[in-house]
Amino acid sequence: MGLFLKIQQINKDFNNQHKVSTVLSDINLDIQEGEFVSILGPSGCGKSTLLSIVAGLTKPTSGAILLNGQQITKPGKDRGMVFQQAALFPWMTVEENVMFPLRKEMKKNEAREVAQHFLKMVQLSNYAKHSPHELSGGMQQRVAIARALSMNPKVLLMDEPFGALDEQTRARLHHELEKIWLETKKTILFVTHSISESIKLSDRIIVMGTRPGTVLDDIHVHIPRPRAQHPQQTAKLTEKINSLLQIEIDKVVKEELGYAVNN
Ligand SMILES: Nc1ncnc2c1ncn2[C@@H]1O[C@H](COP(=O)(O)OP(=O)(O)O)[C@@H](O)[C@H]1O
Numbered sequence: 417m418g419l420f421l422k423i424q425q426i427n428k429d430f431n432n433q434h435k436v437s438t439v440l441s442d443i444n445l446d447i448q449e450g451e452f453v454s455i456l457g458p459s460g461c462g463k464s465t466l467l468s469i470v471a472g473l474t475k476p477t478s479g480a481i482l483l484n485g486q487q488i489t490k491p492g493k494d495r496g497m498v499f500q501q502a503a504l505f506p507w508m509t510v511e512e513n514v515m516f517p518l519r520k521e522m523k524k525n526e527a528r529e530v531a532q533h534f535l536k537m538v539q540l541s542n543y544a545k546h547s548p549h550e551l552s553g554g555m556q557q558r559v560a561i562a563r564a565l566s567m568n569p570k571v572l573l574m575d576e577p578f579g580a581l582d583e584q585t586r587a588r589l590h591h592e593l594e595k596i597w598l599e600t601k602k603t604i605l606f607v608t609h610s611i612s613e614s615i616k617l618s619d620r621i622i623v624m625g626t627r628p629g630t631v632l633d634d635i636h637v638h639i640p641r642p643r644a645q646h647p648q649q650t651a652k653l654t655e656k657i658n659s660l661l662q663i664e665i666d667k668v669v670k671e672e673l674g675y676a677v678n679n
Pocket residue numbers: 430431432439457458459460461462463464465466
C-alpha cells in the first residue's frame with residue numbers, strides 16, 4: 417500500500433452574478449491504495465464539488481489531483497462514478513446497461529461475461545434480462561455499482577449513493593458494499609452527510625466544514641469490522657464527530673440569521 421491519490425492544495429471558486437464565492441479552500445488529502453475514505457459534511461460544504469474535481473468533471477480554480485503521480489485533467493475509466501440516482505438507460509436491459517461502457521473496449525460476448533461477473537457480485541444475476549423499471553431503487557443502485565466496477569477502475573467515487581433509499585435497503589447495501597470492497601480491494605471515496613454511514617463503512621473519515629469547505633478533521637477509524645458488533649466504540653466516535661459538525665451547523669444558522677436581520 418503506497419500513496420495513491422493525492423488531492424493537492426485544491427481551491428474552487430464559483431462566479432455567481434458577478435460575485436465570487438469560495439466553495440473549497442486549501443483541501444489537501446493523501447489517500448492510500450485500497451483505503452475506504454468517507455467525505456463527511458453538512459449539505460452545501462462542497463463534497464460533490466470535490467468529488468467532481470477528482471472525477472475530472474469540474475476544474476479546480478487552483479491545485480491538482482494526482483492519481484499514481486499522474487495529474488487528472490478529465491474523466492477517465494480509471495475512476496468509476498456512482499451517483500444518488502442510478503441513471504440507467506430505461507430502454508436497455510440490466511445486463512445491457514452494465515455492458516454499455518464496455519462495448520468500446522471489447523467484443524459483445526466478452527462484455528457480457530464481464531457484466532455477468534459483476535451482476536453476480538451485486539447478487540442480481542437473476543435480473544440480467546429485466547428492464548430497470550422492474551427493479552427497486554436499491555436494486556437499481558446495485559446495477560450502477562456493477563456498471564462502475566465492470567470498467568475495473570482504480571478508484572470508485574460515490575456521491576451519496578444510498579441517500580435516496582429507505583433505511584432497510586440502505587443497511588443491506590452497506591453490507592454489500594463492504595463485502596465488495598473486501599473482495600475487490602478497490603480504493604473508495606464515498607461522499608455522505610450521514611455520520612453513521614461513514615462510521616459503518618470507512619477506514620478514514622474526512623470531516624468537512626462549510627463556507628468555505630475545508631477539512632476539519634481526518635479521523636482513522638480503528639473499530640473492527642463488522643462495526644455493528646461494536647456499538648460502544650461506534651457511539652463514542654459518533655459523539656465526537658457530532659460535536660465537530662454541530663459547530664458548523666450553528667455557524668451556518670447564525671450566518672443565515674444575520675443575513676435575514678441585515679436584509
Ligand atoms: N456550478 C456551480 N455554480 C455555482 N455554485 C455552485 C456550483 N456547484 C455548486 N455550487 C455551490 O457550491 C456549494 C457546494 O456545493 P456542493 O459541492 O454541491 O455541496 P455538497 O455536495 O456538500 O452539498 C453550494 O453552495 C453550491 O450552491
